[in-house]
Amino acid sequence: MVLVMNLKMTCRVSLNLACGALLLSSCTAKNKNSDEVSTPETVVQDAVQKAVQKGKNIYQSQCISCHNSDPSKVGAIGPKLAGSSLELLEKKLFLGVYPDGYQPQRKTGQMPLFPHLKSDIRALHEYLNSVRPN
Numbered sequence: 119m120v121l122v123m124n125l126k127m128t129c130r131v132s133l134n135l136a137c138g139a140l141l142l143s144s145c146t147a148k149n150k151n152s153d154e155v156s157t158p159e160t161v162v163q164d165a166v167q168k169a170v171q172k173g174k175n176i177y178q179s180q181c182i183s184c185h186n187s188d189p190s191k192v193g194a195i196g197p198k199l200a201g202s203s204l205e206l207l208e209k210k211l212f213l214g215v216y217p218d219g220y221q222p223q224r225k226t227g228q229m230p231l232f233p234h235l236k237s238d239i240r241a242l243h244e245y246l247n248s249v250r251p252n
């Protein structure tokens with residue numbers, strides 16, 4: 119009888135351990151390229167980091183013929199863009215207008231529309247808001 123009890127107890131303990139290990143491994147998957155452990159926070163940080171990089175590439179390839187390559191500075195003919203809101207970007211790039219009550223930095227009306235950037239607008243927004251406005 120004592121032997122059976124002992125057996126049962128060891129089984130329960132090892133079962134608990136196995137469950138614990140399983141839980142742990144499902145919560146803390148390792149990153150592919152490093153030994154860092156992914157948590158919900160680092161997963162979000164990674165996603166933001168990727169969006170910022172994508173937005174930067176788009177900005178540096180499609181906006182800096184007129185805007186400054188440093189979005190916190192005035193460009194050749196385009197104003198500063200650091201800190202631009204998503205609404206401002208969407209209205210200006212897709213419709214050529216400004217949000218209600220917004221005071222445009224310049225009223226020249228020289229900027230073309232960018233309808234092909236619809237699916238990239240959030241990345242552009244992340245990048246322009248990752249830069250400190252001056």
Ligand code: HEC
Nearest residue numbers: 180181184195196197202207210222223224226227228229
């Ligand atoms: C051909 C030149 C040119 C290009 C390329 C250009 N812009 Fe502009 N942008 C301007 C000018 C000039 C203004 C000032 C208003 C106007 O003339 O339309 C402006 C204004 C803006 C504004 C309004 C800023 C404010 O606060 O008043 C935003 C936002 C903006 N541009 C975003 C962008 C983004 C993002 C890109 C790249 C995808 C881009 N622009 C590419 C010339 C350009």
